[in-house]
Each structure stands twice: as structure tokens, then as C-alpha cells.
Amino acid sequence: MKHIISLGILLFGLWVGLSGHIEPLLLSLGLASVVLTLYLAHRMDVVDHQSHPIHLTFRLLRFTAFLIRKIVVANWDVVKRIITPGKTISPRMVELPLPQHTDLGRVIYANSITLTPGTVSVRLAHDTIMVHALAKQTAEVLRSGQLASVIPEDRASGNKKE
Amino acid sequence: MIVDFASWSCIIAGALLSVIGGVGMHRFPDFYSRMHAAGTTDTLCAALILLGLGLQAGLSLVSFKLLLIFAFLLFTSPTATHALANAALQGNLKPKLDGDQPEVKP
Numbered sequence: 001m002k003h004i005i006s007l008g009i010l011l012f013g014l015w016v017g018l019s020g021h022i023e024p025l026l027l028s029l030g031l032a033s034v035v036l037t038l039y040l041a042h043r044m045d046v047v048d049h050q051s052h053p054i055h056l057t058f059r060l061l062r063f064t065a066f067l068i069r070k071i072v073v074a075n076w077d078v079v080k081r082i083i084t085p086g087k088t089i090s091p092r093m094v095e096l097p098l099p100q101h102t103d104l105g106r107v108i109y110a111n112s113i114t115l116t117p118g119t120v121s122v123r124l125a126h127d128t129i130m131v132h133a134l135a136k137q138t139a140e141v142l143r144s145g146q147l148a149s150v151i152p153e154d155r156a157s158g159n160k161k162e
Numbered sequence: 163m164i165v166d167f168a169s170w171s172c173i174i175a176g177a178l179l180s181v182i183g184g185v186g187m188h189r190f191p192d193f194y195s196r197m198h199a200a201g202t203t204d205t206l207c208a209a210l211i212l213l214g215l216g217l218q219a220g221l222s223l224v225s226f227k228l229l230l231i232f233a234f235l236l237f238t239s240p241t242a243t244h245a246l247a248n249a250a251l252q253g254n255l256k257p258k259l260d261g262d263q264p265e266v267k268p
Binding site: 132 | 179182183185186189190191192194195197198199201202204205206209223226227230236237239240241243244247248251257258259260
């Protein structure tokens, strides 16, 4: 129930933010469309703690701030490699362990790896992830597991895959 | 005045980054490493340009929409990049790796 309510608030905020209308008639029409969307989502049974992780909101926000800092640093590193003349890259493929035990955690981890320039997640297997790294250092940074340890996910959840 | 200066520096830095990303796409030797160069235009370049535009727009509906664009980019661009890389690997495109590294089985 709380997922439905929070999704409703989010959708209505989105509606107001995108339309900018605050006349009563249009607001009530927007509210009606939000309610219809909520009903459909409820009927399709797609609103649960995994598709709409409100219990992770705070940690996700903190993680986003952390990730943006990482992205800036990694961008600077790749830019330096591009503008320095000569051979500056040594591409490699590395297999890394995938310590996350929920699908959501794995998706966040793989997408974070891809978002930081210099590393791209190429293949997800059962408990490993294959990463193409631009240089030895970028691969080492990932191997140190600093990023993997801060991925937000539920620790005590029972939905381990397979 | 100060806001103008900040927003223009953001936009110019973003534009420079996109040029550098383009240079990198030509300099790097193979598909996979070029993807990293494209990654810089994907992330910091887009973020800086959107931030610059947002500073021009001030606190309004427009900047809210710019923020939404940034949020969606944050979700969609790594997904697209991963799909591309995975498709390349499945299609037997061998990455050019450094030194004596083991062959990558698709």
C-alpha cells in the first residue's frame, strides 16, 4: 500500500512539474490520470519493493552523489588519455565477482560500471561480471571493490536469484 | 552576471568535452575502446551542458525538465552502452587487448 501511495505522490509531482498548470479543472484531470495509472499498475502487479524501492531512497540519493563524483574523476582520466600523444591505453577484459544478491543491486552495479568512463560492463553471468577496461589502473580501481561495497540494496531480503 | 559566467563556462566546458570525446573516438584502436571515449560525451559533457542550460533558465519548470532529462540519461545511456557492448561480444567481435591475455569466449 505504501508503495502505491508514494508512487502516486511521485506521479502527481511529475504531472505538475511537466505541465505547470495549477487551475482546479486541470489539476483534477491530472489527478484522475494518476489514479488511472495507479489502478493499471496495481492490476498489472508491477508495484513492489523491487520496482519501486522506497526503503532505499536515502541510500540511493547518497549513492548518486558518490557516483557523480566518481564519474567526474573517471572522465578526467579518460580525457587525459585522449589528449596525451602516444600510446596511452592498454585495453583489457577482466572478470570480477558480483557480490550483489538482488537483481536490483546487480543492475545498479553494472550500470554504475558502465557510467564511469574507462570501464564498460560487457557480460553478466551468474555470479561474475565481465568488464572491458581502458587501462590497467581503471581495472585495478574496480577490482579493489570500493564501488561494489557501496551499492545500495536490501541486505536481509529473501529474493536471491535461483 | 555571475550566473551568466558560470553557465557559459559550463556550456563551453561541455562542448570542449564533446570535441575531445570525438577525437578519442578516432584515436582509439577498436570498437570497445572507442566506446569509452563516447562515454565521456555521454556523461560529463551532457551533464555540464544541461547544468549550463539550467543555470540560464533559473529555478523554473524548464530547469525541472532539464533535471528530468539528466535523470533519464543516467538510466538509459549505460543500458544502451551495455546492450551495444554485449551485442558486439555475442557477434564475435574480438577486442584488441594488450599483451598476452587469454582469449575472450563469447
